[in-house]
Amino acid sequence: MSEDDLEIDTDDLKRRMDGAMASLKTEFASLRTGRASASMLEPVMVEAYGQRTPINQVGTINVPEPRMVTVNVWDKSMVNAVEKAIRESGLGINPQMNGTIIMLPIPELNEERRRELGKVAGQYAESARVAIRNVRRDGMDQLKKAKAAGMSEDEEKIWAEEIQDLTNTAIAAVDKALETKQEEIMQV
Structure with a gap:
């Protein structure tokens, strides 16, 4: 087993998480805010x-x-x-x-329509979070394979923390984008 097999491609994981974020931004852009x-x-x-x-x-x-x-x-x-x-x-x-x-x-949005749009934005954000968690799970699966191939526990722990940090950063970005979009929707 080569040393490369024990590496986790965090760039690929980050790229896929960024893709989920880009998709969320496109969905948010399609929501009419008045x-x-x-x-x-x-x-x-x-x-x-x-x-x-x-x-x-x-x-x-x-x-x-x-x-x-x-x-x-x-x-x-x-x-x-x-x-x-x-x-x-x-x-x-x-x-x-x-x-x-x-x-x-573009007509003014009434209060009920604003609330509906806020809920839709929340659903879009949750889909993005799920996509990010799926990428995290893939990364953890890669890690399990690398451990089975002979990765040390210390290395495994370092990689697991890095994958979790990527996930936390991506989820925080989704939450921030949702908060911004909901403020935009509720603005009169």
Whole structure:
């Protein structure tokens, strides 16, 4: 058994935990907070040219003012398809047409809707925590194999602490991101 077999790839574990965090940030960006953001349209797919296409590939998305998002559709024949996709996206926004520009006024959120969004944000955060814990478990499994291959108990303890530190740091980042998002949602 070589010395390399007794090493734990903490860079890979960290990269995978960072991936869970990046995914969480994308999910948070799609939550509407009453403030206009181009990223809120990222999940919207348009039926274009016989296939489902991300909305940012059929038009330019702008945020001209805090409570307005506009989509400037490049192909005039696609305007109705884009409008339909936004209407059916579940964002709760009523598109207004102005030639090839679709205006999306962002309505104020009521208290009940804010609470619902806070719960959804919490669910997203919990999914990220679970993903991070799964990566930790993989790291601990690697550690068990290395110990069976002849790693000393001292080395095993050092690696276990490093894996736990990575996990704690990643979970703390998720908690901080959730706290920030919930404050943003509750802001009136």
